[in-house]
Amino acid sequence: MSTHTITTQQVNFKVFRFNASEDYLPYYENYTMEVTSEEVVLDILNRIKWELDGSFSYRRSCRHGICGACAIKVNGRSTLACKERMNDMIELFGNELTIEPLSIKRAVKDMIIDKGDFWQKHDAIHPYLISDVQEHPEHEHLVTPKEAEELLEADLCIQCGACHYACPVVEVNSDFFGPAAFAKAYRFEADVRDDAHHERLQELHKEKQGLWDCVKCFECAEACPKDVNPIDKITKLHQMLFSEGVATSNVATRHAVAFKNSIAKFGVLDEGGMILYSEGTSIVKHIPLAIKMFTKGKIVPPWGITKSENLDEIKKLVASSSTAKF
Amino acid sequence: MKKLKYALFTGCTAKQSTPEQYMSTFAVAEKLGIELVELVEASCCGASHLQDYDDFLSLVLNARNIAYAEKHGLTMVTICNTCQLNTAMTKHRLDNNSELKEKVNEKLKEVGLEYKGTSNIIHFLYAIIDDIGLDKIKEMVVTPLSQFNIAPFYGCHNIRPSELQNESHKTAENPYNPRSLDDLIIACGGNSVDYVEKNKCCGFHVELQAPHTSAVLSGKAVAGAMDNNADWMVTPCPLCHLKLDTQTNHLSEAIGREIALPVLHMQQMLGLALGCSNEQLGFKHHIEKVNFI
Structure with a gap:
């Protein structure tokens, strides 16, 4: 069967190189290598170091996809080098591959980055169980399988940073906690043994840290190995936040x-009315744009909105299916 | 060939702040020989915001929209990336969780509807690529856009999460190297511009709570297109269009440099190539003047 045949193909690698203590600017080194269908990305990093340039630097440890040390980017895609098969990379991107660290602006040496901001945010969400544990409990503290399922596998995170450095908001707003810290916060929020539920949620809700600043781009979902x-x-x-009244x-x-x-009112959105409701008196800052849009026929007044047909169905469903309160 | 017929979910934006997108969708469909049945009963998809507040209600409302497409026995076509995401996500969740589907159907039963899972949900961009094909579209072009460098801006909710998105269309898309919009530009005779931001986020969804973040993301996209000699940009998403077209002064301020480019909806670009009139394509509704027509 073909799956047992080892094939080889030539790949051109463009590899990010930078030594913060010596170089003024980073540069890219080109390597052409024969790649076999058995190899993962980490094998390529190893061969560059062992066979081509001993000064090439990268992090690696477990080689089993659990330590999170070897996360890098291939053609802009976050990847765990030890887990990612070269054949899959070639299938996705062809035979010209660019190898870069997770974050170029945080590069210290080649693939090695300073993950300080990642760990600082990780620590800030209190990433541990906060619970009054009895020293000598009389019963086991049982967690049912159904309760454990509530974690939605958030506990599988290996803190590799792939999602954090794929997040566009992290790049723009240094206060933003980032997807990894939020996922970790959820992991403890969803844990029935945790007693700090409300306090942690309240902290997350503070504007500066930006739980509400997620742009919903799904880069994190795509990046997570x-x-x-x-x-x-x-x-x-x-x-x-809503269901707990926080x-x-x-x-x-x-x-x-x-x-x-x-x-509930129109079936569709009343775009202008919604911005007024959301912004309150801050609506004034939108007035210049609103005037411009109005003159171009881009604003429909509430009385001009085409409501959904069979609106009574929608009203009925909103009344009977809505579970959230604010 | 049998005439193509789709159930069209316009979403809210096309009927309000991007009327040019609504007009050009119908103009292009006529040129391509597509019959569109507008789902006038449909409600808002929740735009990922209702989902933050009331997840179950958003599922019920989206399932209702899909149920109407199913009643017509048609594929549902979307023209907004965020409508596509939320509708396809609803379908995915209901089709893979019979308990949830039952719960949703209990509610729909109150209004005499049922979600079955029989209609596919696909964005217009992928529908025409899959069902008409780029070669055929190329043959239909009467005004090739050969003098233009056109920068594609894909919009997140058509390409990510890729596992979900690739369920709806035959042409698999790599979110790190998407091709569909580039290929459509080329089929229209244009030169597609490659630039880093083409598959990045425009920041639309945090425009109210994080205006600076939002403006920087959009600003970088326009700047990236300009730096690679784009004459104009094209997008399949009306929300991206609102960010890129309507507030270039904010974007310029946020990134500290003057930027502006005309931004077309994919339907308008296709319409130009297929010979639709400027009136049909609604260019007068643009904030950033479409200066090349």
């Missing part, structure tokens, strides 16, 4: 609620 799906956990945290009124929470109100 363990299928943790961080954006799903961010959505769950949003829902928790959500306070801010532009983001009002905006989420405005969707329900508008749908």
Whole structure:
């Protein structure tokens, strides 16, 4: 069978090189190598170091996809070097591959980056169980399989940083906690043994750290090598804020609620009305743009909105299916 | 060949802040010989915001929209990336969780509807690539866009999460190296511009709560297209269009440099190539002047 045949093909690698203590600017080194169908990306990194340039630097440890040390980017795609098969990379991108660290601006030496911001944010969400544990309990503290399922595999995170450095908001806003920290927060929020539920949620809700600043781009879900799906956990945290009564009124929470109100009234969105509801008096800052859009026929007044047909069905469903309160 | 017929879920934006997209969708469909049945009963998809607040309600409402497409026995075509995401996500969750599907159907039963899972949900871009084909589209071009460098802007919710997105269309898309929009540009006779930001986020969804983040992301996209000699940009998503077209002054301020490019909806680009009139394509609704027509 063909799956047992080892094949070889030539690949051109463009490899990011930089030594922060010597180089003024980074540069790319080109290597052409014969790659076999048996190899993973880490094998290529090893061969570059062992056969071509001993000064080439990268992190590696477990070689089993659990330590998270070897995460890098191939053609912009975050990947765990020890887990990613070269054949799959060639299938995705062809025979010209660019190897880069997870974050170029945090590069220290070649693939090695300073992950300080990642760990700082990770620590800030109190990534541990907070619980009054009896020293000599009389019974086991049982967690049922159903309760454990609530973690939604958030506990599979290996802190590799792939999602954090794929997140566009982390690049723009240094206060933003990032997808890994939020997924970790969810992991403890969803744990029935944790007693700090409310406190942690309240902290996450503070604007500066940006639980509401996620742009919903799904880069984190795409980047995660363990299928943790961080954006799903961010959505769950949003829902928790409402269901636990922790959500306070801010532009983001009002905006989420405005969707329900508008749908109940029109079936569709009342775009102008929603911005007014979400922004409150801050609406004034949108006036210049609103005028410009109005003159171009881009704003429909509430009385001009084409409501959904069979609107009574929608009203009925909103009344009977809505579970959230604010 | 049998005439193509789809159930069209316009979403809210095409009926309000991007009327040019609504018009050009119908103009292009006529040229391509596609019959569109507009789902006038449909509600808003929740745009990933209702999902933050009331997940179950969003599932029920989206299942209702799909149920109407199913009643017509048609594939549902979307023209907004975020509608595509939320509708396809609903379908995926219901088709893979019979308990959840039953719960949703209990609600739909109250209004005499049922979600079955029989209609595919596909964005217009992929529908025409799959069902008409790029070669055929190329043959239909009457005004090749050969003098233009066109920068594709894909929009997140058509390409990520890729596992979900690739369920709806035959042409697999690599979110790190997407091809569909580039290929459509080439089929229209244009030169597709390669630039780093083409598959990145425009920041639309945090425009209210994080205006700076939002403006920087959009600003970098326009700047990236300009730096690679684009004459204009094209996008399949009306939300990306709103970010890129309507507030270039904010974007310029956020990234500290003057930027602006005309931005077309994919339907408008296709319409130009297929010989639709400028009136049909609604260019007068653009904020950034479409200066080349």
